[in-house]
Amino acid sequence: MPDAQVIQMGDSGRLSPSKAARLVGNTGPQPAPAAVRTPEHALHGDFASLPDSLRAFVEEAWEFVQRRRSGDYAIDEFGFDPDLTEHVFMALVRPLYRSWFRVETSGLENIPAESGALVVANHSGTVAFDSVMTQVALLDDHPAHRHLRMLGANLVFQTPFLGEIARKAGHTLACTPDAERLLERGEIVGVWPEGFKGIGKPFSERYKLQRFGRGGFVAAALRTKTPIVPTAIVGAEEIYPMISNAKTLARLLGLPYFPITPTFPLMGPLGMVPLPSKWYIEFGDPIHTEDYPDGAADDPMLVFNLTDQVREQIQQALYRLLMKRPSVFG
């Protein structure tokens, strides 16, 4: 066991929590401050003997809890709470991303490091895990650790808890003003234009793209002159193979569909565990919009053509990835 290192925990009383949090992020290479034994150290007598990684984790968690309890964090106007998203939401779904679905990404270089882009992807899998996994992919695997700001359906924001979580995770209602505002701010915006038609389609229609909304996303990209990145997600179709749709029940519950899968609702809560399919997310070649003249967004023919081009590119990428994958569970 090496000698006990002095850690900065005792300093937290003198620093603002946010400053302390910043310091915690780079404790490693910094010269250690003079050894001050505070009551906190005394209380945590065994603390110093913990392995470094665990100690850093406990420290960060402690700072996080302090910050949350005192309200000392910032959200943006959309309600996005980066602190909570990075420390809680992403930490909760990361095991799914790494170990359960073993997501492999490609084409991350098509996502700009600083400026805005519109990620357009296929939607599938009964429950929108595909969008969450895309968010993890861009935060963890992109060199600039970009946050994905998705555009969601009305239903998401009307539903208690779901709407609250979606806003805090950075997402907003799919409407033109919000899409354009985010793109103008240089954010990476995610849209799933198939919507419920895509996510709630039967298993027999897997990897067949549905109608692509009304092309509103293309108009938003044209107006803000941001690139469109057609994105193909393979693997999400198999997580909950929907063999039937209980339409009457769905109507009673006010849902767009009510899935019947081989395991759900037959096996109850156990049936809600997604199947561990192997996933691939490919961010395709961007479609640039800056060369179109002003007012191009008001030309419906151009918008339809671009929408078709995006859809076609995603469909081709899906076929290519499907040919490549060895089996569903890889």
Added chain:
Amino acid sequence: MGRIVLVTGVSRSLGSRIAENLAGDAGVDRVIGVDVVPPIASIPGIDFIRADIRNPVIAKVMGEAKVDTVVHMGVIATPKQAGGRSSMKEINVIGTMQLLAACQRTPSLEGLIVKSTSGVYGCGAKDPAMFTEDMEPKHAPTAGWPKDCSEVEGYVRGFARRRPDVTVSTFRFANFIGSAIDTAMTAYFSLPVIPTVLGFDARLQFVHVDDGLEILRRAVHHRQAGIFNVAGAGALTLSQAIRLTGRPRVALPEFLLTPVGRSLSRAGLLDFSYEQVRFITYGRVLDTSLVERTFEFTPAYTTHSAFEEFLARDEELVDVA
């Protein structure tokens, strides 16, 4: 020659403060304050006229004094202040109609400034993240103060059409906050246990009273026609605001919260209307770029710092105790 300003609703806190600020300004010759009740403390430098804006005497006063600017602060936010909802509506809507009728008959009038609320946008799940002035409400307010304000704005638009020579500026303020003001929201955040809606966390925006008064003052001096959102930069979630107060929070399902609010209102503890419940469910955020561009005005307080300034009031009280 400086401005001759008439301020309505001068006996309430905001009205009296704007009148007092204007009276001290170099570019203002005379400030006439109007209200149905006299102010609690006399306001230095202003001429107070005890009159109902619903009374024709107001037109006579305006004509004789050659008023060139009217600052309409006489729209009341809570029924308690007016002595009941029906008299509140009477004062707000009929009062505004009468005032505008008087304005129309005053040839010397050049500017009309109206204090409205961002409540006219309503609030709900289908709202865009930020409202700009040209957006139609997705969930229009159906009752109470925000509804009164939408009606007031309607009459003001009508007036602007009939008197195109008058510069009309309407300000849609986010909820006022600060250590020197009592509103339904400050009462809410002062409850010993703060009730919220289960499963929702509203995005809130506040504007500090000082910033609100400053923009109204600027509008008197530099006339700019239009409707302007005013709010402190940034936003807070309701849960975050409650954490900043340090008070406990209890989340109730919406169907329980409405009756709780009603009984609190009945007990006289709080004005907690249906609109208020919707506000703490969904909240609302404004795009304030227009007012910043037009008046070159950036509020001194952000939403966060305005809220903390309001909380400082509690700390002072604790110190005294």
